[in-house]
Structures are given as structure tokens and as C-alpha cells.
Amino acid sequence: MPKKVENVGCPYCGVCCDDLVVTVSDDGKKILEVENACAIGNQIFHHATGGERIRLPRLRQPDGSYKEISYDEAVDYAAKVLHNAKKPLIYGFGSTNCEGMAAAAKVAEKAGAVLDNCASICHGSSFLAIFDNGYPSCTLGETKNRADVIVYWGANPAHAHPRHMSRYSIFPRGFFTGKGHKSRKIIVIDPRHTDTAQVADIYLQVKQGHDYELFDAFRAVVRGHEIPDVVAGIKREQILEVANILKKARFGTIFYGMGLCHSDGRNHNVDIAISLTRDLNDFTKWTIMAMRGHYNITGPGAVWSWQYGYPYCLDLTKRDIAHMNPGETSSVDLAMRDEVDAFFNVGTDAGAHFPIDAVKHLKKHPWITVDPNICMASEISDLHIPVGIVGVEVPGIVYRMDNVPIQYRKVIDPPEGVISDEELFERIHKRLCELEAEEAAKGQVKAAPEGVRAESEP
Amino acid sequence: MKTVTLTLTNPSELFLEGQNITPDNFAGKKAAEIAALDVWEGKQKSPLGKYFSVEGDGGATAAETKIVLRGDCTRTKRIGQQMTAGEIVIEGSADMYIGGWMKGGKIHVKGNVDSFCGIGMEGGELLVDGNAGSHLGSSPRGEWRGMQGGMIRVAGSVGNDTATFINGGTIVIGGDADIHVSTHGEGGTVVVKGNAKGRVGGQMVKGDIYVYGTIENPLPGFQMVGEVEQEVDGEKARFVHHIGDLGERHPVSRGKTVYANLYTRI
Ligand code: SF4
Numbered sequence: 001m002p003k004k005v006e007n008v009g010c011p012y013c014g015v016c017c018d019d020l021v022v023t024v025s026d027d028g029k030k031i032l033e034v035e036n037a038c039a040i041g042n043q044i045f046h047h048a049t050g051g052e053r054i055r056l057p058r059l060r061q062p063d064g065s066y067k068e069i070s071y072d073e074a075v076d077y078a079a080k081v082l083h084n085a086k087k088p089l090i091y092g093f094g095s096t097n098c099e100g101m102a103a104a105a106k107v108a109e110k111a112g113a114v115l116d117n118c119a120s121i122c123h124g125s126s127f128l129a130i131f132d133n134g135y136p137s138c139t140l141g142e143t144k145n146r147a148d149v150i151v152y153w154g155a156n157p158a159h160a161h162p163r164h165m166s167r168y169s170i171f172p173r174g175f176f177t178g179k180g181h182k183s184r185k186i187i188v189i190d191p192r193h194t195d196t197a198q199v200a201d202i203y204l205q206v207k208q209g210h211d212y213e214l215f216d217a218f219r220a221v222v223r224g225h226e227i228p229d230v231v232a233g234i235k236r237e238q239i240l241e242v243a244n245i246l247k248k249a250r251f252g253t254i255f256y257g258m259g260l261c262h263s264d265g266r267n268h269n270v271d272i273a274i275s276l277t278r279d280l281n282d283f284t285k286w287t288i289m290a291m292r293g294h295y296n297i298t299g300p301g302a303v304w305s306w307q308y309g310y311p312y313c314l315d316l317t318k319r320d321i322a323h324m325n326p327g328e329t330s331s332v333d334l335a336m337r338d339e340v341d342a343f344f345n346v347g348t349d350a351g352a353h354f355p356i357d358a359v360k361h362l363k364k365h366p367w368i369t370v371d372p373n374i375c376m377a378s379e380i381s382d383l384h385i386p387v388g389i390v391g392v393e394v395p396g397i398v399y400r401m402d403n404v405p406i407q408y409r410k411v412i413d414p415p416e417g418v419i420s421d422e423e424l425f426e427r428i429h430k431r432l433c434e435l436e437a438e439e440a441a442k443g444q445v446k447a448a449p450e451g452v453r454a455e456s457e458p
Numbered sequence: 459m460k461t462v463t464l465t466l467t468n469p470s471e472l473f474l475e476g477q478n479i480t481p482d483n484f485a486g487k488k489a490a491e492i493a494a495l496d497v498w499e500g501k502q503k504s505p506l507g508k509y510f511s512v513e514g515d516g517g518a519t520a521a522e523t524k525i526v527l528r529g530d531c532t533r534t535k536r537i538g539q540q541m542t543a544g545e546i547v548i549e550g551s552a553d554m555y556i557g558g559w560m561k562g563g564k565i566h567v568k569g570n571v572d573s574f575c576g577i578g579m580e581g582g583e584l585l586v587d588g589n590a591g592s593h594l595g596s597s598p599r600g601e602w603r604g605m606q607g608g609m610i611r612v613a614g615s616v617g618n619d620t621a622t623f624i625n626g627g628t629i630v631i632g633g634d635a636d637i638h639v640s641t642h643g644e645g646g647t648v649v650v651k652g653n654a655k656g657r658v659g660g661q662m663v664k665g666d667i668y669v670y671g672t673i674e675n676p677l678p679g680f681q682m683v684g685e686v687e688q689e690v691d692g693e694k695a696r697f698v699h700h701i702g703d704l705g706e707r708h709p710v711s712r713g714k715t716v717y718a719n720l721y722t723r724i
Contacts, residue, residue, distance in 0.1 A: 087472055087500025112501030131600030132623075132642070210675065212657055217678040219705025227678045265618075265637055265657060275661060275706070317501040325599055327573055327592065328554055339473050341500070 002032055009408040010041040011095065011391025014292035014401035015161045015168075017041065022411045029412060031392075038162035045392055045411070047373075053415045054374065054386040066384070071419060071427070074385050078344075079431035081366045082111035085342035087317055089362075091331045092346035092370075094118040094294040096387075097396025097408065100421030101303045104346060107425050108316050110432045114340065115314040116331045117300035118293070118348050124326055125261040126290045127301065127311050129270035136277050138253065138287040139402045140167070145174035146285075149249035151187045153273065154211065154259015155291045158195035164291070169255065170199060176250075185245055189214070190259055202242060207233035209264045215272040218243055222279050247283045257291040289402060295391065296398035302405075335362050345369045347387075347421065351376030370424065387421050388414030394421075459524050459545070460517040462492060464510040466529030470499045473553065474509060477536040481523035481544025481563060484516035492516060520544040520563070527552070532572075538565045541582070554591070557584040560608065573617065579627060581608040592617030592636070595629045605629070605646060621648045624665060630691055640667050643718060649691055662703045662718035670723040679703035680720050688721065697721035 008020040023033040057074035058066035108115035157164040188200035191208040210232035217231040260269035280286035301311035310324035335358035369381040393414035493507030517523040521543040551569030573591035597604030604623030615633035624646035634652035656675030680702030701717035
């Protein structure tokens with residue numbers, strides 16, 4: 001009898017749907033059916049048992065081919081790379097659980113590495129804005145139960161977060177929003193007329209790269225000042241109309257995406273969006289939320305902030321001092337400037353996502369990929385270590401886009417012998433400790449810097 | 459004044475972090491002691507002398523110590539960080555954080571500098587003959603008190619995010635400025651003698667900005683209030699006076715609302 005597993009979390013996008021029902025074959029090895037998930041969510045489960053999986057780590061040979069090696073050999077190789085590099089970079093964590101992230105942080109600290117996550121090329125600019133300006137946010141439950149005005153700014157959930165609108169924002173009937181869609185006003189602001197814009201009551205086609213000016217205009221209007229006839233391609237009358245709707249809302253949420261984080265100005269686009277949200281709270285209740293991409297990309301921010309005080313771009317090379325400054329310690333900048341001498345790609349695909357020059361620089365040094373699947377990064381690596389798929393084969397904690405932690409479960413076992421990210425990093429950490437002890441025994445302890453403070457006067 | 463000359467003879471593989479290269483750290487030290495100061499290449503700590511040859515001893519105090527850097531310092535960060543007195547001359551270009559958190563003294567860079575130079579600056583003088591990267595005289599991430607005092611002068615152009623959260627001091631840019639000048643500013647003065655790309659004075663509360671050339675994309679939150687004559691950087695000129703950012707909060711002083719001023723040259 002095939003078995004039905006209920007309340008399964010979807011390990012794909014930041015909506016973190018936790019209402020999936022997965023039917024597993026008799027022997028517990030195959031996924032037969034996935035209910036409630038959207039098309040992408042469906043795919044992630046079927047992909048796990050659909051095709052051939054890599055079951056052993058693969059090491060690049062002198063002739064360019066891959067040779068299968070044991071996990072012990074892979075752990076040893078990885079630990080030695082980290083131990084010998086002057087400034088290794090460990091990057092990724094878009095698709096793993098918080099347990100794996102904590103274990104990786106232990107490794108990074110031991111190895112004196114730079115630890116970064118995919119926010120670095122995604123919502124990292126949101127962090128910078130939040131540092132500068134705070135985060136008047138809420139949970140998705142509050143939006144669902146209370147919001148009567150929803151703004152999607154530079155975000156296209158119809159494609160990137162397929163169930164966001166139906167679960168939380170536009171369509172659901174909540175406690176104070178019993179009429180669902182009928183009682184809500186939807187405003188979409190985007191340079192492109194996206195599929196999300198199709199369902200909007202009001203659509204503003206902002207001139208690409210000029211969101212900051214439009215926010216500034218909204219803020220000036222909200223404070224009762226005059227603005228020019230046209231701002232960022234939008235007519236004054238329309239700005240006044242929308243500003244009026246924002247002020248008259250009972251509860252509003254601004255959901256924003258890459259349109260703000262990745263157009264000119266980046267963090268300042270988010271920064272001024274936060275300022276507008278705060279201004280609107282002089283009139284009514286407004287909140288703002290980043291449309292975080294992957295199901296647990298909020299996780300490393302939560303885990304590492306707790307461990308080190310910073311969510312990403314952590315330079316741990318001085319070990320007892322964590323330093324963070326995106327622009328310097330961010331992965332792409334480090335790679336472009338040729339600042340690192342070893343690269344760990346964990347649960348992401350830097351081969352596909354990074355600029356080609358960054359990849360070329362990183363390729364001069366050892367490159368290790370940790371990922372369940374074959375991807376561009378795994379194919380250009382020196383070592384590829386397969387791990388179990390979190391949310392399908394490995395359980396764990398994940399953080400939803402609104403910073404709510406959810407316990408994910410597993411529905412099947414990983415392929416025989418394949419370990420989890422957490423176990424892998426724990427083993428690398430252990431091996432690193434051994435290498436350090438061996439070196440200490442030989443009397444040639446690596447210069448372990450004690451801090452970056454200037455020498456005191458004699 | 460005694461001069462210590464550092465010449466980069468053995469370049470590092472990765473970038474060097476040279477926060478110890480300040481008159482404060484060199485003062486009272488002989489050349490050999492200076493060569494023994496720490497620099498970092500990633501997690502590896504080494505003596506300064508591994509990369510630089512050191513000639514001359516430091517003065518008795520920081521104020522009596524001058525440091526001259528020769529050779530390609532484009533891969534050396536943090537020169538003159540937190541210095542309080544004395545002088546540094548960099549004969550060529552240098553990397554990030556030059557003069558960061560500087561409190562006094564003078565740094566003269568004859569080439570270009572990269573990003574984050576003069577961040578969190580409180581006093582002293584930073585002169586750059588070439589261009590500067592982004593975040594010149596800006597605040598460190600998440601810090602709402604940016605540049606507090608001192609003077610930064612860049613002959614060439616600068617990147618984005620100049621003087622973010624500035625609340626004191628002066629920055630004079632000979633060339634153009636990329637987007638975001640004095641964002642969140644609460645004081646201080648920025649002079650852009652070339653053109654500015656846009657977002658000049660966004661979310662600004664107080665302070666002054668002068669732009670001699672054009673602003674490609676002016677912000678809607680700034681409003682023209684008249685024309686004035688002002689003396690800027692030693693010369694008198696006429697400017698159009700705008701106030702803003704009207705979208706931002708503004709304090710009231712003696713019954714009058716205080717705005718940030720943006721002057722564009724006529
Ligand atoms: S909306 Fe996102 S979390 Fe929900 S099923 Fe689709 S991919 Fe999975």
C-alpha cells in the first residue's frame with residue numbers, strides 16, 4: 001500500500017508551503033504523487049527519485065574526468081583545502097537546513113574562511129537597508145488575516161512564488177478579511193507588465209531604475225508637499241491617487257523583490273521603501289516584507305546572526321573578530337577582485353549565477369561543490385560531494401520569508417550511503433581539528449591571528 | 459618630523475590588510491621594530507617586513523612621524539586607518555579603507571583609491587589626486603553616524619554612495635559623482651564640481667550639497683526656493699537654492715523647519 005505523508009513542507013521557494021501531501025511507494029523509495037504543491041514544488045519532489053543520482057563524491061582526475069571516491073577521502077580533501085588556503089570562501093546555502101548552516105559556520109570559523117550565502121547576490125541589499133533603517137515587518141499570517149491593501153513592488157510572485165498570492169496576500173479569506181479578494185486592493189509597481197500585474201487593481205509602470213525617485217515622490221505627497229507633474233514615468237494624479245489608497249488602508253503590506261534589490265541603488269531602494277512604510281504608520285498600519293527566494297534562504301541570516309551578529313558576507317579570517325562589509329567581503333566582489341584562494345559552493349550554483357570573470361578567478365584555485373544534483377558548479381569543480389535533499393530526504397528547520405521557523409520533514413530516505421550537509425560539515429570540522437593538532441605537534445603552528453587591533457605602544 | 463619609507467618589494471598573493479601602517483603605530487619605533495609589526499594576508503599573519511622594505515625610524519610621537527609608501531599598493535587595504543596625527547604619502551594608488559575612521563593628521567594619495575576610503579572619518583585630511591571608488595566618506599554598514607569631521611578632497615571622480623549619513627566635515631570632488639550623494643545626511647558639506655548622476659540628497663535631513671555641473675535625475679523631494687551667492691572652496695559663485703528632502707522628517711529649530719540645502723551652480 002502506498003503511504004500518504006501529510007503536512008509536508010515544500011523545499012523550493014520562500015513561501016514554504018507546509019500543506020503538501022506526498023504519496024510514497026510501498027518500499028518507501030519512490031515518490032508517486034504530490035498534492036497541493038505548485039508546478040515547481042511538484043517538480044522538486046519528483047526530481048529526487050526520477051533520474052539517476054550521484055551516490056559518491058567525485059574527484060577530478062589529471063585527465064579531466066571524475067573518479068568516485070569515498071566520503072572519508074572527500075572529507076580529508078576538503079579539510080586540507082580549507083586548512084591550507086589563506087582565505088577560503090564558503091558560499092551558498094540557498095537550499096539546505098539550518099542544522100547544515102550551523103555546522104558549516106563551525107567549519108568556516110575553524111578554517112578562518114569567509115562565509116556567505118546566496119543573499120549576497122539576492123536580498124543582501126535588504127539586509128543593508130534593514131541595518132540602516134529598521135524593518136517594520138509582520139508575518140504572512142498577519143497579512144492574510146488583516147491586510148486590505150497589498151503592494152507588490154518589483155516582484156513577480158505569479159512566477160517566482162506561485163502560491164504566495166493564494167495563500168497569503170490576494171485571495172485567501174482571513175479572520176478580518178472574510179471577503180477575500182473582493183475586499184482587497186492590489187497595487188503592482190513594476191517596469192514590466194508581469195503576470196502579477198494582470199491581477200492588480202492598479203498598475204504603475206515605473207521607469208526602470210527610478211524606483212527611488214517614485215518612493216521619494218510618495219513620501220513627499222504623504223507629507224503634503226508638491227511634486228513634479230511626472231516622476232519616474234508616472235503622472236502626478238496617479239501618484240496622488242495611490243498615496244490616498246495607502247493612507248486609507250486598514251492594514252497594508254508592501255512585498256518587494258529583486259526589482260528593488262537589483263536595480264541601481266539597491267539597498268537604498270529598499271531603504272526608502274522602509275522609510276515610506278514608517279511614514280504611512282503615522283496614518284494607519286503598514287508593513288513591509290522581502291520576497292525571499294529560496295525556501296530557507298532566510299535561514300543563514302537567522303542562524304549566523306545568532307552565531308556572529310551578521311547575516312552574511314562574514315569574514316572570519318581573524319577568527320575572534322567577525323567582519324562584515326558587502327562590497328568587500330561579498331562573494332562576487334571577492335571573486336572579481338581575486339581575493340580568495342579556495343572556493344566551496346554549497347547547495348547553490350555559483351557556476352551559473354556568478355559573472356564569468358568571477359568564475360574564472362575562482363577556478364584558478366580549488367573549487368569544491370556540495371550539492372545533491374549535477375549542476376554547472378558541480379561540473380567545473382575539483383571535487384563534487386553529493387548530499388541528501390533537505391525537505392525530501394533530510395528533515396530540518398527552515399525559515400520562511402517572514403522569519404517564521406518551520407520544521408520540515410523527510411518523506412523518503414536518501415540514496416544509500418549519501419549523507420546530509422550537517423553530517424558532512426561535522427566530519428570536515430573534525431578533520432580540520434585533527435589537521436591543526438597534527439601541525440601543532442610538529443611544532444609549526446599556523447599563525448593564528450589574535451585580532452586586528454593595533455599593537456600597543458611599547 | 460622623521461620619515462619612514464616603506465617600499466613594496468615582495469607583493470602578496472592575496473590582498474594585504476595593513477591597519478598597522480599608521481604614524482600612531484610607527485611612532486617611537488626603530489625601522490626593525492616597524493618591520494616586525496603585523497600585517498594580514500587572509501588568515502595568515504606576517505611581519506610587515508616580509509612584504510615591505512623599511513627605511514628610517516619613526517618619530518617620538520605620531521605627529522612627528524611621516525610615512526612614505528612606494529611601489530604598487532593597489533592590493534593593500536586599510537593604510538592610515540584610525541590614525542590620529544602625522545602624515546602618510548602614498549606615491550601611487552592604494553586599495554580600500556584608506557583613512558577609514560581617521561581622527562587627525564594627513565594622508566596624500568597620488569594615485570587612485572578604491573571603495574570605503576575615509577569611512578567614519580572624524581578629523582584630519584584625506585587628499586586623493588586620482589579617483590575614488592564607492593562609499594567615500596560614508597558611514598560603516600548600519601552605522602547612522604557617518605563622517606563627523608575632517609576634510610576629503612578627491613581631484614577625480616567618485617563612485618556611488620558618497621557621504622552616506624554624513625553629519626559633519628567636508629568632501630570636495632573635482633570630477634563627477636555617481637548615484638547617491640549624502641543619502642540620509644544630517645549635516646556636513648559635499649561639493650561636486652563635475653556632474654552628479656542622481657539621487658542627490660535622498661532622505662537627507664540637514665546639511666549642504668553643491669553641484670557645479672548637471673544632475674541627470676533630480677529628486678522630486680527637492681524644491682527650488684531662490685537664488686543665492688555663496689563662497690565655496692575659496693571662490694564666489696551664484697547658485698540656485700533647493701530645499702529637501704521634503705519626503706524626509708525635519709527638525710524644527712527656533713520655530714523654523716530646518717531642511718537640507720542643495721545648491722546648483724548657475
Ligand atoms: S509556492 Fe513555493 S513553497 Fe509553495 S509549493 Fe510552490 S514552490 Fe513550493
